[in-house]
Amino acid sequence: MFAFETDAEYQKVLDWAEAFVRTEVEPLDHVFSNPYDRSNEAAMRAVRPLMRQVREAGLWACHLPPELGGGGYGQVKLALLNEILGRSNWAPTVFGCQAPDSGNAEILAHYGNDEQKARYLQPLLDGEIVSCYSMTEPQAGADPRLFTFRAERDGDGWVLNGDKWFASNARFAAFTIVMAVTNPEVSIHRGATMFLVPTGTPGVEIIRNVAVYGENPDDASHAYVRYHNARVPDTAVLGGEGRAFEVAQVRLGGGRIHHAMRTLGYARKAFDLLCERAVSRQVRDGRLADLSTTKERIAQSWIEIEQFRLLVLRTAWLIDKHNDYKKVRGDIAAVKVAMPTMLRNVVQRSLHLHGSLGVTPELPLAELLVTSEWLALVDGPTEVHEATLTKQILSGYEPSPDLFPRDHLPRLREAALAKYSAGD
Ligand SMILES: Cc1cc2nc3c(=O)[nH]c(=O)nc-3n(C[C@H](O)[C@H](O)[C@H](O)COP(=O)(O)OP(=O)(O)OC[C@H]3O[C@@H](n4cnc5c(N)ncnc54)[C@H](O)[C@@H]3O)c2cc1C
Numbered sequence: 001m002f003a004f005e006t007d008a009e010y011q012k013v014l015d016w017a018e019a020f021v022r023t024e025v026e027p028l029d030h031v032f033s034n035p036y037d038r039s040n041e042a043a044m045r046a047v048r049p050l051m052r053q054v055r056e057a058g059l060w061a062c063h064l065p066p067e068l069g070g071g072g073y074g075q076v077k078l079a080l081l082n083e084i085l086g087r088s089n090w091a092p093t094v095f096g097c098q099a100p101d102s103g104n105a106e107i108l109a110h111y112g113n114d115e116q117k118a119r120y121l122q123p124l125l126d127g128e129i130v131s132c133y134s135m136t137e138p139q140a141g142a143d144p145r146l147f148t149f150r151a152e153r154d155g156d157g158w159v160l161n162g163d164k165w166f167a168s169n170a171r172f173a174a175f176t177i178v179m180a181v182t183n184p185e186v187s188i189h190r191g192a193t194m195f196l197v198p199t200g201t202p203g204v205e206i207i208r209n210v211a212v213y214g215e216n217p218d219d220a221s222h223a224y225v226r227y228h229n230a231r232v233p234d235t236a237v238l239g240g241e242g243r244a245f246e247v248a249q250v251r252l253g254g255g256r257i258h259h260a261m262r263t264l265g266y267a268r269k270a271f272d273l274l275c276e277r278a279v280s281r282q283v284r285d286g287r288l289a290d291l292s293t294t295k296e297r298i299a300q301s302w303i304e305i306e307q308f309r310l311l312v313l314r315t316a317w318l319i320d321k322h323n324d325y326k327k328v329r330g331d332i333a334a335v336k337v338a339m340p341t342m343l344r345n346v347v348q349r350s351l352h353l354h355g356s357l358g359v360t361p362e363l364p365l366a367e368l369l370v371t372s373e374w375l376a377l378v379d380g381p382t383e384v385h386e387a388t389l390t391k392q393i394l395s396g397y398e399p400s401p402d403l404f405p406r407d408h409l410p411r412l413r414e415a416a417l418a419k420y421s422a423g424d
Pocket residue numbers: 100132133134135136137138139140141142143165166167168212222374377378379380381382383384
């Protein structure tokens with residue numbers, strides 16, 4: 001019933017992807033900085049032929065259903081592919097599945113009109129443009145009930161006012177999908193609407209671009225954006241008024257699983273460094289590998305990676321089985337919670353064992369440590385997902401019938417005695 005391997009045919013595909021990423025794609029990370037900057041002609045000259053090879057291999061944008069040009073592979077197979085893509089910053093771009101474009105394409109496919117699909121969806125699917133997704137505000141991220149960014153009806157359109165924060169890649173994007181409060185009288189989950197805002201819309205200004213620590217500040221790509229009386233037509237509304245959260249859900253389920261599997265790629269990179277260091281570095285009594293503390297670090301890291309991998313694959317399998325993200329919300333939340341902790345632990349051990357070299361930019365470890373921190377924030381902080389998971393778990397529990405637990409041993413023994421001594 002349970003097989004811990006994929007079919008032979010797909011394994012061949014994965015083997016091709018693994019060799020391709022290692023030899024052709026990973027080197028891009030050392031030469032070109034931001035995969036979202038389509039205006040970087042030198043980078044695009046190198047990347048376009050690689051994109052073509054991915055298409056020929058049938059692996060382009062394969063998170064998408066076949067009608068949109070994807071492979072229709074299902075989440076388990078996608079998860080296995082994403083584990084390989086996690087080795088390189090550029091790999092998701094080369095394979096046409098980088099966030100937030102992958103999720104934004106799904107939103108446009110579901111809710112865009114014909115004109116929007118022709119103008120934005122097709123170029124996005126073709127990798128010609130990139131996009132931005134903007135929910136977070138300077139004063140509120142984790143709790144949307146504190147959002148104040150407003151859209152108000154005005155004639156046959158809408159007027160947008162307010163600030164957005166950490167709108168990744170806004171400076172490179174052709175359009176932004178932005179969440180706005182349209183009815184402050186009701187709860188945010190019924191009073192927010194999603195808008196498609198083309199770049200260049202008058203009244204939209206990037207105040208500054210913020211870098212994540214470790215990024216080159218010149219390449220900063222998380223935008224602080226101000227909207228001042230920015231007008232959009234009624235057709236900019238995606239999915240209908242008051243339905244922003246329904247629209248947002250379209251992009252989250254699969255996206256989180258793909259992120260999780262890519263995180264395994266980061267963790268393996270740190271783990272490989274850890275193991276190589278252990279067998280290379282000499283200490284007074286032998287190799288680092290011979291110390292009990294090193295053995296513990298390696299064993300714990302291996303176990304945490306494999307445990308996490310199983311959790312992600314099981315969740316991917318559940319998504320394929322139910323084909324309904326609502327049924328697996330708790331499982332996806334569990335993956336989101338486990339992901340940064342697993343990465344942080346493995347990276348921290350590897351970094352520590354590399355001594356001074358570990359904290360320099362000459363190894364990817366310090367940057368990966370920061371990555372583990374932002375993974376605990378992006379798409380909502382850990383605590384929010386713990387609450388989702390716990391809600392699902394506790395929905396299956398009833399309070400105990402009286403002061404003592406249902407499994408209080410005296411209660412169980414009394415019931416067992418009544419059952420088995422009945423015939424005495
Ligand atoms: C690299 C990166 C890329 C991002 N890209 C985007 C993007 O493209 N678009 C976008 O809209 N946003 C983006 N974000 C923003 C991200 O979604 C927010 O950082 C996240 O939702 C948390 O919001 P915040 O930063 O305002 O922190 P806050 O909401 O202030 O939360 C800070 C901390 O407070 C605690 N906390 C807050 N609320 C609760 C709660 N209900 N229960 C328990 N504890 C709580 C948690 O410990 C949390 O970590 C990105 C963030 C990062 C780091």
